[in-house]
Amino acid sequence: MRSRYLYERAVKIYPKGVNSPVRYYVPYPVFMKRGKGGEIEDVEGNKYKDFVLAYGPLILGHSYPSVVEKVRERVQEGSLLGAPTEEEVEFGEIFRKAAGVDMMRLVNSGTEATMHAIRLALHYSRRKKVLKMKGGYHGTHPYNFPSDLVQEVEFNDADAARDKLSSREFGALILEPVMGNTGVIPPEEGYLEEIEDASRKYGTPLIVDEVITGFREGFHPYYAKRGIKPDLATFGKIVGGGFPLAIYCGKEELMRNVRPQGDLPQAGTYSGNPVSVVAGLETLNILSRMDYGKLARITEIAVKELSSSGLSVNYATGMLSLFFTEKKVRNHGDVAATRKELYFRLFRSALEHHIYIPPSFDETMFLSFVHSEDEVRESFSFLAEEGRKLWRGI
Structure with a gap:
């Protein structure tokens, strides 16, 4: 097989033959060539x-046609200019209005966005410690991993967060409004509001990480749905339209501290590169006219079919996870107690039936506007039946 041949070459060059850990699985990953619509x-x-x-x-x-065309046009005029462009102003104006923020800075990845947002919060607060959620993923920088300066509490436990913050040692509190890298875990009623209240009470800047959730359930951030007003927020994935672009943004009181307006160092050769910006701008323009009701409907179909397995299913619009347990999953500790080893067997079975889902149990299945109701119903019915068989040991 060509994938095996390519893997044998790749493993001599890259760690385990891949450039992001989630792409590796035994015995070797399937190498992809192209994608069109809802297929790869x-x-x-x-x-x-x-x-x-x-x-x-x-x-x-x-390969959404108008996004591809905008990128083609932009590349012909120069892919990297090292100077401000008109497109980044247009992008910033539409994003700022939709996200409800004062100021923003463009970067290239979610890791960059969250790292610099945390740096900014610590710089502003003059404190050294960071509080995050167990299982929360904010990239691969030191602020994402527990240490003397980075502490964790369980998601959906506002009391635990409040107890930590009451020490007034924490200069940044960061969380995903819906967890997406330990499987999908939505917030319980009132949780985000309590977190916001605690951050205000103890003077800890609140960072809402919307890299996954931003513009997924509507043309707005997830925090807007709950009436949350974070000090800072981060965005990625959707806003780049398939190209490397991410954002950290928020209240002017904090953002004005970034150079050259303030004294917090942060720069990037590719930040705001015009190719990513035009892809993101076209994507936002399209989404501003989209009927998000369609995405909600196919999410409901996927959840209904997957739930027929009798296993636990968590979801938010456009994203969902199947957990190999019959118990409710509300935090990272609950995920750890599931039969995670069965998920990879589900992945292999799905792959053999030409359904591509994440190979790792802690990643998320995503839906798009181009997926039809029939293909979602058929695919997730299959996943449910296979999941049921694996759970019962059939």
Whole structure:
């Protein structure tokens, strides 16, 4: 097989032959060649219904025609100029209005966005410690991992967060409004509001990480649905339209501290590069006219079918997870208690039936505007039946 041949070459060059850990699985990953609409095609020419969607960015599906055309036009005029462009002003204006923020800075990845948002919060607060959620993922920088300066509490436990913050040692509190990298875990009623109240009471800047959730359930951030007003927020994935673009943004009181307006260092050669910006701008323009009701409907179909397995299913619009347990999953500790080893067997079975889902239990299945109700119903019915068989040991 060509995938095996390519893997044998790749493993000599890259750690385990991949450039992001989630892409590796035993015995070797299937190498992909192209994507179109809601399908992805491997190097052998096999096509799969794609519910990975590059781990979240492709809410319009692969190779959306007008996005491709805008990128083509931009590349012909120069792919990197090292100077401000008109497009980044247009992008900033539409984003700022939709996100309800004062100021913003463009970067290239969610990791950059969250890292600099945390740096900014610590700089502003003059404190050194960071509080995050167990299982919360904010990239691969030191602020994402427990240490003397980074502490964790369980998601959906506002009392635990409040107890930590009461020490007034924490200069940043960061969380995903819906957890997406330990499987999907939505917030319980009132949780986000309590977190916001605690951050205000103890003077800890609140950072809402919307890299996954931003613009997924509507043309707005998830925090807007709950009436939350974070000090800072981060965005990625969808806002780049399939290209490397991310954002940290928030209240002017904090953002004005970033150079050259303030004294917090942060820069990037590719930040605001015009190719990513035009892809993101076109994507936002399209989404501003989209009927998000369609995405909600196919999410309901996927959840209904997957729930017929009798296993636990968590979801938010456009994203969902199946957990191998019959118990409710409300935090990272609950995820750890599931039969995670069965999920990879589900992935292998799905792959053999040309359904592409994440190979890892802690990743999220995504839906797009181009997926039809029939293909979602058929695909998730299959996943439910296979999940049921695995759970029962059939």
